[in-house]
Amino acid sequence: xxxxxxxxxxxxxxxxxxxxxxxxxxxxxxxxxxxxxxxxxxxxxxxxxxxxxxxxxxxxxxxxxxxxxxxxxxxxxxxxxxxxxxxxxxxxxxxxxxxxxxxxxxxxxxxxxxxxxxxxxxxxxxxxxxxxxxxxxxxxxxxxxxxxxxxxxxxxxxxxxxxxxxxxxxxxxxxxxxxxxxxxxxxxxxxxxxxxxxxxxxxxxxxxxxxxxxxxxxxxxxxxxxxxxxxxxxxxxxxxxxxxxxxxxxxxxxxxxxxxxxxxxxxxxxxxxxxxxxxxxxxxxxxxxxxxxxxxxxxxxxxxxxxxxxxxxxxxxxxxx
Amino acid sequence: xxxxxxxxxxxxxxxxxxxxxxxxxxxxxxxxxxxxxxxxxxxxxxxxxxxxxxxxxxxxxxxxxxxxxxxxxxxxxxxxxxxxxxxxxxxxxxxxxxxxxxxxxxxxxxxxxxxxxxxxxxxxxxxxxxxxxxxxxxxxxxxxxxxxxxxxxxxxxxxxxxxxxxxxxxxxxxxxxxxxxxxxxxxxxxxxxxxxxxxxxxxxxxxxxxxxxxxxxxxxxxxxxxxxxxxxxxxxxxxxxxxxxxxxxxxxxxxxxxxxxx
Numbered sequence: 001x002x003x004x005x006x007x008x009x010x011x012x013x014x015x016x017x018x019x020x021x022x023x024x025x026x027x028x029x030x031x032x033x034x035x036x037x038x039x040x041x042x043x044x045x046x047x048x049x050x051x052x053x054x055x056x057x058x059x060x061x062x063x064x065x066x067x068x069x070x071x072x073x074x075x076x077x078x079x080x081x082x083x084x085x086x087x088x089x090x091x092x093x094x095x096x097x098x099x100x101x102x103x104x105x106x107x108x109x110x111x112x113x114x115x116x117x118x119x120x121x122x123x124x125x126x127x128x129x130x131x132x133x134x135x136x137x138x139x140x141x142x143x144x145x146x147x148x149x150x151x152x153x154x155x156x157x158x159x160x161x162x163x164x165x166x167x168x169x170x171x172x173x174x175x176x177x178x179x180x181x182x183x184x185x186x187x188x189x190x191x192x193x194x195x196x197x198x199x200x201x202x203x204x205x206x207x208x209x210x211x212x213x214x215x216x217x218x219x220x221x222x223x224x225x226x227x228x229x230x231x232x233x234x235x236x237x238x239x240x241x242x243x244x245x246x247x248x249x250x251x252x253x254x255x256x257x258x259x260x261x262x263x264x265x266x267x268x269x270x271x272x273x274x275x276x277x278x279x280x281x282x283x284x285x286x287x288x289x290x291x292x293x294x295x296x297x298x299x300x301x302x303x304x305x306x307x308x309x310x311x312x313x314x315x316x317x318x319x320x321x
Numbered sequence: 322x323x324x325x326x327x328x329x330x331x332x333x334x335x336x337x338x339x340x341x342x343x344x345x346x347x348x349x350x351x352x353x354x355x356x357x358x359x360x361x362x363x364x365x366x367x368x369x370x371x372x373x374x375x376x377x378x379x380x381x382x383x384x385x386x387x388x389x390x391x392x393x394x395x396x397x398x399x400x401x402x403x404x405x406x407x408x409x410x411x412x413x414x415x416x417x418x419x420x421x422x423x424x425x426x427x428x429x430x431x432x433x434x435x436x437x438x439x440x441x442x443x444x445x446x447x448x449x450x451x452x453x454x455x456x457x458x459x460x461x462x463x464x465x466x467x468x469x470x471x472x473x474x475x476x477x478x479x480x481x482x483x484x485x486x487x488x489x490x491x492x493x494x495x496x497x498x499x500x501x502x503x504x505x506x507x508x509x510x511x512x513x514x515x516x517x518x519x520x521x522x523x524x525x526x527x528x529x530x531x532x533x534x535x536x537x538x539x540x541x542x543x544x545x546x547x548x549x550x551x552x553x554x555x556x557x558x559x560x561x562x563x564x565x566x567x568x569x570x571x572x573x574x575x576x577x578x579x580x581x582x583x
Contacts, residue, residue, distance in 0.1 A: 017482075074488075075451070075461055098447075100481040103439070104463040107451030110417050116542030117416065119446050132546065137444050141338040142347065145546045184460035185490045188476070192484035199482040205582065227583065238500075245466065245501035246480060251334045251442055252358050252500065260582045271334040277551055281580050283572065284557070299575060300557045301568050311569035319577050 002151035004089065005031040008041045008082065008096040009054060012073075016050050018202055019097030022162040024057040026124060027095045029165075031060075033126040036092070039063055040171070041085060043078055045071035051173050058167030063089075065178045072187045073101050079108040080181030086113060088176075091152050093131065098156035099201075106156050116148040120158045122257070122278060131155075139251030139274035159201050160257050161278070198230035200247065205260045208232035208249055208276075212265020212286065212305055215242040219309040220264055226316040232256065232276075234266045250275035264305045268293030285309065322376035322470070324367040325430055326400065327423060327437035327450065328360040330384050330391040334442055340548045347548065356391045359438025361505035362498035367436050368399045369503065370470060377401045379430055383411060383422055389521065396516035397508030403521035404430060410526045413538025416444075420452030422536060425529035427457060432493060434475065439464045439497035450497045460490040466501035 007027030009020035024040050031038035040059035042051055044066065051064050065081050082105070086094065094109075096102040098120040110117045122143075123134035130147060133155055137144050148154075200206060207224040209217055211234065224231045233243035235250050249256055251271035261279035265286060266272060273296050276282070284297035285305050294300045301308055332338060333353040341348045356364075367378045378400040380392050385407065392403040406422050414422065427435070435457075437450035454461035466485070467478035473492050478485045480499050490496075508516070526533050534540060560575070562568040577583045 072486075075463075079455070100464060100479075103447040104451060104461070107416065107420070107446075107448030108455045108461070110448060111420060111452035111455035114417070117446070117448055118543060119448065135445075136551070137548075138332070138338045138347075139334065139442055139445065140551065142340065142548050143551050144548050147544045147546055149542050149544060184494075185462065185488050187486055188489050189487040190484065191487070197483060201482060245499070248500065260576070260580070269335070270337065274334075281576075281582065282554070283576075294557050294559075296554060297557045298554060299560060299572060301560045301572060303565060303568060307565035308569060311565045312572060314566075315569045315573035316583055319573055319583055 002090045002092040004037045004039060004091040005034070006039050006041055006086065006089070006091040006094040007059065008094065010097055010099060010101050011042065011044045011047060011050055016053060017097070017099065019099050019159040020054070021057055021164045022157060022159065023095050023097050024054060024059055025165040026157055026162040028058045028167060030093060030095065030124060030126065030131065034092070034129065037061065039089065039091065041082070043070045043081060055171045056166050056168050057164070058169040059171045060169065062171050062173045064173060064175045066175055067178055067180060069180045069183065072190070074183060074185045074187060075104055075108055076183045076185055077180045079105055079112060081178045082109060083112040084179060085176070086152060094152050094154045096154070096156050098158050102156045106154055110154055113152060115152050115154050116150065117154040117156065118146050118148060119156050121155055122158050122161045124155065136255070136278065139271060140255060140277045141270070141274045158257060198228070200230045200232055200249065200254050200256055203230035203256070203258050205229035206232045206249070206256055206258045207262045207264065208234065208266060209237060209264045210234035210266030211236045213237065213242070215240060217242065219306060219313070223262070223309050223313045223316070226313045226320070234272050235269070263293050263297070264309055266293055267291045268296060322370060322374055322433050323379070323431045324370060324376060324434045324436060325379045325381050325427060325432040326360070326363045326367045326395065327435065327453070328364065328380055328382045328391055328395055329357045329441045330354050330382070330388040331357045331441050331443040334358065340550065344547050345545045354387060354390065356394055357438050357441045359440060359442070359498050362500070362502045363436040363438055364395045364398050364400060365503045365505040366468065366498060368506070370434070379404060381423060381426055381430065382406070383414070383419055385412060392521055393516050394508060396519045397512040398506055399512060402519055404524060405521055406524050406529070408525040410533050410537050413541065414536045415541040415543045416446040416448035417452055417542060418536040418540065420449050420456055422526065422529060422531055423449065424453050424456035425531045426524055427453070434492060435495040437495065437497050439499055450495060454495040460494045462488045462490055462494070462496045464499040465496045466499045468496065468502070
């Protein structure tokens with residue numbers, strides 16, 4: 001019978017991605033709850049150092065698939081290798097990040113393993129040995145509790161939601177030989193934005209601007225800089241061409257869960273609210289006191305964002321000094 | 322090039338979604354249904370490729386009777402024909418079962434390229450397209466915002482956190498769309514008239530040769546136990562003050578002292 005928990009980690013350019021620590025920490029909690037072993041799984045090329053780093057989060061075992069062909073993520077090589085590792089260990093639960101990688105991989109693995117997937121989960125609960133997963137649907141307008149029948153159960157957790165817990169262990173590292181299988185895709189180029197740009201889905205703080213900015217994001221960018229935040233945008237701002245598509249928060253953009261979400265000049269269309277409603281704190285700044293955004297915010301200020309945002313930036317700088 | 326586009330009919334993103342009395346589904350009345358926005362990008366991408374190099378565009382959709390509207394919309398945009406998997410036995414299928422049905426239908430449709438939205442904005446599962454690609458044994462590239470086709474290969478710009486990777490795949494292949502790929506056209510009036518006469522094949526689960534015990538609401542691997550609205554926030558605390566600087570000071574004080582974020 002299937003048993004044990006797999007936590008599939010993610011690395012890029014020689015660094016573990018933050019969601020990996022969330023995955024292993026959540027995996028530890030689930031494995032402890034089920035009274036079973038946690039195996040962290042790491043794919044890459046020359047990643048011994050990263051395997052050492054994973055010990056900090058307490059897996060019982062770390063499976064390392066180290067191959068030049070795994071240096072960059074490709075759907076085929078990664079799914080082939082993972083399916084092989086999963087089939088030989090037969091885990092009951094597989095946890096991965098609902099990242100660009102996880103979202104690409106989950107369906108492929110599900111079809112290979114004939115397994116059910118709970119995508120983009122924000123909570124994992126264990127009761128009487130049964131796991132229930134909470135996942136937003138309709139872009140966050142509804143929360144669903146789901147269970148998965150059969151094994152393995154594949155769970156993709158929303159980045160930035162689960163707690164990272166250090167619980168260092170002298171985990172056993174195993175490096176099985178792996179077969180990449182047939183690979184029909186190749187990475188020809190990787191174009192990364194400037195290093196210091198904070199990725200929206202991983203940001204702790206997001207300052208977002210909407211139609212009320214009139215396309216002028218200078219104040220919002222300055223506040224984001226002062227806070228170490230990422231800049232987001234509403235759909236209408238993106239449709240106007242003021243911000244790139246990659247900045248869009250909402251049901252047809254990115255779903256975000258930062259600790260603090262500052263909405264500036266965003267009225268609060270239902271599809272936007274859906275994409276940011278799981279933020280821990282929401283601050284709304286809008287000149288229209290009737291704007292729907294205020295009904296979803298913790299703190300609100302009615303006023304001109306071109307006066308308020310620079311004033312807030314100054315205050316933030318003072319407090320941070 | 323023969324292209325198949327996978328489309329799904331979903332509730333309009335501007336719609337309020339409410340939980341039905343059974344607690345495990347949503348209220349379907351009073352909802353405006355639309356083509357999944359990412360699938361519109363997929364239809365547009367297919368039409369642009371067809372316009373550049375010829376071929377056919379087939380729309381494949383699984384859904385109830387009503388889903389024919391979405392297929393007709395795609396035909397009105399310019400697609401050539403439709404295949405509608407319409408069978409009460411398939412209703413409520415989860416992502417993997419849906420993929421099995423679509424993959425079975427694809428055995429009878431010629432294709433070199435399959436295009437789909439990267440997710441449907443109803444259940445947000447992000448799985449059907451990847452599972453279809455796996456079941457067909459073809460490569461996939463997800464969340465693509467730029468695509469080029471050259472002799473037997475497809476080059477896709479795939480969006481990832483903080484950047485883009487350029488991925489090359491051999492054909493036949495599947496890719497899923499991301500915003501930024503294109504601006505979907507509207508159906509023209511003549512297009513709408515023509516769409517009424519374009520052929521749409523209706524298929525049942527039995528027609529596709531898929532075991533009925535693998536599909537439908539009763540056979541989901543992912544069981545929905547309950548649906549609920551997200552918890553409401555407490556009433557907003559409005560920050561008052563004379564000048565902008567007063568309000569700014571008050572807000573930052575709260576963020577610093579109460580929430581300890583700053």
